[in-house]
Amino acid sequence: MEFAISVLISGISVGGQYALIAIGYTMVYGILRLINFAHGDVFMVAGLLGIYLSASLPLYAALPLVLLLTVALGFCIERAAYKPLRSAPRMSVMISAIGVSYLIQNTATYITGGQPMTYPVIPFLSDTVVIAGTPTKWVTILTPFLVLALVLALQQLINHTKVGMAMRAVAKDFETAQLMGIRINSIISVTFIIGSALAAIGSMLYFTNFQAITPTAGALPGLRAFVAAVVGGIGSIPGAVVGAFIIGICENVIKSTEFTVFSDAGTFALLILILVLRPTGLFGEKVTDKV
């Protein structure tokens, strides 16, 4: 029983961290129809920034700076690698995303020398707490609540502000939104900024739990978060969050059995099952091709 609870708690917690990454994927996809393969690496860079900055600055200065720099990185990636390709076929943009991911990983390898780095201990978050008889870190308990709060705030932003309305319009119909005088480029930038900021927060939570950061540390969580976004129906924010919790829990349940090798495979099996049953994910809108 205690074991089950601890598995469930860590599943929910990891799921929450994936949710923060998945939102970045899903929002970008909703607007640009682009799988932003570089997003997982932005997440990894946020982790590395946390290490480097906290080495020379006190935490209360370092963490906001991490957030800011990650946002700047996300913004720059969009401006440098995606914006020039706005009129190009979707495949080109996706390749550009893979290229950026490649560049970030290789640069990180160059700078860190490829050695795993250890994430700093953030006081309080790393402290141990005992829940239902199992010791765990505070971050595990806090993550789901923080995620819910952030998602609610994001939903408010999207549903009740002018920027949010513009974002919804752009997601619905790119060209028409442009004709209606919405400044597409700034809306897209906002999307990337929000996505990167959430990824930065996610990185603080995630790497407090899994402290070793290698240049490819972003790839797997990124992939899982992306799977979560697809499971939830890519383009839908509530979908991404629900999907992320499902993926997180599944992964931890499989890890707790003897089939640990299959923790990622299981995630993908779930993904394929959902796609076959509901080709556009749990919350995705059905698109029909007009003849």
Place this chain on the structure above:
Amino acid sequence: MSGSILNVENVTMQFGGVVAVDNLNLEINEGEIVALIGPNGAGKTTAFNVVTGVYQPTNGRVSFLGETIVENHPQGKMKKLYKGEHAGEYSHVLAPTPDRITKLGMARTFQNIRLWKSQSVFDNVLIAMHCRTHTNFLAASLRLNHKEEQEQRDRVAELLQTVGLYDVKDEPATSLPYGKQRRLEIARALATDPKLLLLDEPAAGMNPQETNELTAFIGQIRKDFGMTVFLIEHHMDLVMDISDRIYVLDFGKLIAHGTPEEIQNNNRVIDAYLGVAEDA
């Protein structure tokens, strides 16, 4: 003019709560040119899509050359939602994909031109002949089908000459002027060796001169290929000029059917097109 080639029986197409085509019945005889007209949104293209297998009708039956090709009855959620008639009359479910129907001998064009854009004019027609090839995958890859391939190429050349596109055969399809693209789409449909040709607004976006050419062209096809033609069209000159019979749809329902003269003088058709004054 002999027996019927296409028979649409009590076809209803309902999307959710919206009935796009309501209890449609129509019949096309061999060698005829039949037009389906009606105001925008009357359900003409939907009817086409049901006949060619793009949509599965909610209820009803379509027969082609005396054989049932499409049949359905309201199932699942539709059982409750269904608003049409004749719900209990059909029990089979038959929903072939469009390619099967094409192989049976029915070919269509599209309202918004759907050519294979980067392929040449020649290849567009050649690809349409693929559905009639008998060679299997391996034999075709190993070039064991020389004879068939050559035969097809000759037929494409011949077909392009007939429709007057031979001189542009190596151009990419999209570089053609609009009128010729329409013509190419019809040529492509003819290449599948159909018995019935369905044209979805072939004159859409054409100027009067192009429309006149098209009218002559459709007449020529009927003469040269002995083709039966079923078309949707808004250009009344064209419709009245070449159709043997006309069906009129409004709000999914068939409101009139007859020869061009009968339709021209039918009050319900005039009302449907011009609207009826509320207080009349």
Place this chain on the structure above:
Amino acid sequence: MIQQRSKKGAVTAVIACAVLLAAVILLENISLLLPAGSVPNVLKPTSQLFAVLKKGAVYSLAAVSMNLLNGFTGLFSLGQAGFMLLGAYTYAILSVPVADRAAVYYLYGGSAVNFSFQDMFGTIFGTEGVGGAVSLGLGVAVAMVLAGCVAAVFAYFIGLPVLRLKSDYLAIATLGFAEIIKAVFQWQALGPVTNGANMIKNFPTFSSFNITGADGTVILRLSTFFPFLVSMICIAAICLLINSTYGRAFKAIREDETAAEAMGINLAKHKMLSFCTSAFFAGVSGAMFAMFVTNAQAKVYTTTMTYEILLIVVIGGIGSISGSVMATFLYVACSEWWLRFLDNVTVINGVQLPFLRAGFRMVVFSVVIMIVVLFFRRGIMGDKELPDLFKKRARKEGTGK
């Protein structure tokens, strides 16, 4: 008229391939012809040049098979690494000599498959001299064909549920299958067959094709020739397919599915054909990749590998076979060879050059990739092929007169 031209083209192509193969043989045997002291470093058998040529040959087949699916049929699939893995393992499992099995599978107390094609043919043709060469060649060939077949059969069963999915969903589902395959092959329970997470080795590799004399010295090197030959045959087969009536149908599906279906092309059947064919050749290239790295290990066939091949396809031009091949060699040479110097700390005139240290090569390489992606959107070749370029020139000259 039309036929004559295509015959002439075919003859030219065959001649070009033969010349290229001859050049490869010459290149790798030059070091044997020249006196030992005067062989330039580049031409020594251990040179990066040959590693690049071998890897290029392997990857070009992988890239072309991916292009068949992504470029010519318009199905965005990311399962390439998974199919390569299937090919690599099938080849490895069927090729490790029975005598070596106990050593390779020592963790599992020997292999469950006590059979290898080379041994089987060895009992027929003998294991020494010409007979040995025949049994090696046949053993490798049969195992490679089977490698392709296994990948194709898996593709069939994967394709049944996923080929109905559209664009990105198809991509992520195939990627998922590749990951699942990878996990299954690392599973301890299958150890006696797949050797678990450990590598399978000791099977015939490219250098097994070098012909050695009685004293063990190499008389004729064929280790680069062999992958070139196999890739060339496979790519030629793909070319033939693409220009056949089925290949044209694939292109029609790529350009407009609805129109293709309305013109009588069975979407499910043709997509499946393309998917399985692509998987078949990916399997063959996987088998060759195993030969290249001299082992088969599941953890190598990652999504990164798929991305790499996808990058190559796009850099070469989506829908261009010759583009894919050229891009492969450029890509491999650039990443493995030409930029090597960037990884070395270099001191010139007592001044250490900035930035140059381990890892810098890959940074520069990814910048180069980004520049290509951003400024040459349609890749090297767009959707044209090499012969097209000559044809255009010929036509221009013709009109000039």
